[in-house]
Amino acid sequence: MGETVEQAGFDRQGETLCLRGALVTRQVGPIWDAVMKAARGVRRVDLSGVSSLDTTGAALVLRSVAVAGEAQVEGASKPVAAVMERARTALAAPRPASGPDQLPLVAAVGAWGISLLQRLVVSTGFLGETVVMGAAVLRYPRRLRFNDLLRHLDEAGLRAFPLTLLLGTLIGVILAFQSSIPMRQFGAEIYIPPLVGISLVRELGPLVAAIILAGRTGSAFAAELGTMTVNEEIDALRIMGVDPMAMLVLPRLVAAMLVMPVLSLLMDLSGLIGMGVVMANLGFPPALVLNQLEQWLTLGGLVGGLGKSVIFGLAIAGIGCRSGLSAGRGPRAVGDAATAAVVGGIVATVVLDGLFAVLFYRLGW
């Protein structure tokens, strides 16, 4: 049962705009545009027929007065006049000079460049702090909080095993099936195991493990530390004389560096198993597949792959922690930090992988 209110309406009598009825939020929407048209050129706005008025109705009256030019408001009852006066005072208050997104193009480019530079400075500072903290921990290992380290090992490593196994197996199956089509044309299906094996061990294993780490763990680090930043917990730590780098960042970095080779190895093994299943399907016995792998896979390739995965882990965790610690204010900042962590982590991984490819090529690995 809604309250019944008098219908809002208007008419123009010569140079007077007569408004009537209940000028309230629910009523003025449908007549707003028509009132503005009728208000053009009037000299008086008559409110004697207005039975009730709220601030939305007052906004309608004030806008119609503005559209008319210099119209006189008359005939308002005492309560209507009181609301009009409140709304008039509210609208008379100074408005913001300009919106937040009204920078000229040159200034916008400059602001973007400055913010980029600032981010670079923050990242460099973070890198420096990490190196100093790492050196300090090597000297005083007790500064590393082992309970936190174990928790992060569990969250970033153990809990990522099922996903890694699933993705690794599927990637092995897909690679084997996809490569079998062109290989069959040359009668070279026997070379599928070394093709898939080398791809996995040297490139895909560490790369996909890094993407899993960036998506699962890098974003979680950023969100967790970002929330702590928003809640001023990081400031509280600093004021208590506790270094957030030692307490929060270092265990995460070490955990990511430790779990990455394990995840990469798991990815490699599950991929090889997936490939083996496809090969068996194609009529190649496991002994033959193993023989091929033994012949083509080198210890150098495996160590190179696992070694670079450690650096990927360091980069992903570092970017995740840095994004969280430099989060802004408000709930949106946490989302931005998590996005920056995932995007930054994946980009950094691919860039580093490119550098490793050049390095390994030069070294002849």
Added chain:
Amino acid sequence: MADAPEMADIHRTRVEDPVVEAHDLTMAFGSNVLFRDVTFQVARGEVFVILGGSGCGKSTLLKLLIGLYRPSQGEIHILGEDLQAAQGAARRDLLSRLGVMWQSGALFGSMTLLENVMLPLEEHTRLPRAAREEVARVKLGLVGLSDAANRLPAEISGGMAKRAGIARAMALDPPLLFLDEPSAGLDPITSAGLDQLIKDLARDLGTTFVVVTHELQSILAIGDRCIMLDKQAQGMIAEGDPRELRDHATHPTVRAFFRREAA
């Protein structure tokens, strides 16, 4: 165990055509009873305060009144309708006739203050965009935030966020506004300004306010009537004019509260 009725300072006023009516409300979470048999009425145009110490169930009672929780027992009527029973369009219509200011402001972080206030207008009215913006500017002007219209919630202070929360709650000019701890955590000057704003809006716009607070100065400044909940009594221990209760309360907790004494 609840206090004996004669101990409580309950001076019930019979209200004709109440805007809010709570009858024998009981709220329990599992076996933990928060309060029982809470009954009160709020008259049109008055500032009604729900007060009490921490953990007595003030905010839970507010959430019952606005339909976020269901009472374990009892009935609530808002603007003459049963919010719990209202469904679909009827519920939507009823919700558009009440506004809520949350303790933290609960502003949407990705929107400017102006867009926050425009949102209910967009959902519930057929006002053209320019009109919605004009109306939203009036509401922000009413709470003194005209110059902050284009700022994001993350860029304003706690006091400004509360005022913006009131502006958004008032977006549709609802006849009934619920305010959760409007002056908590604010400096005395900002708090007094907010109290004045509530009084002005009640007087000029005829808005009914239901305010949850434990700020004594605010209660005395704005409250026409109040009820007091108590954790130990698991229910209401006072109802009436806050100034009367301050001067003539007999219940020890009510007296201690108004005289700022340790219980």
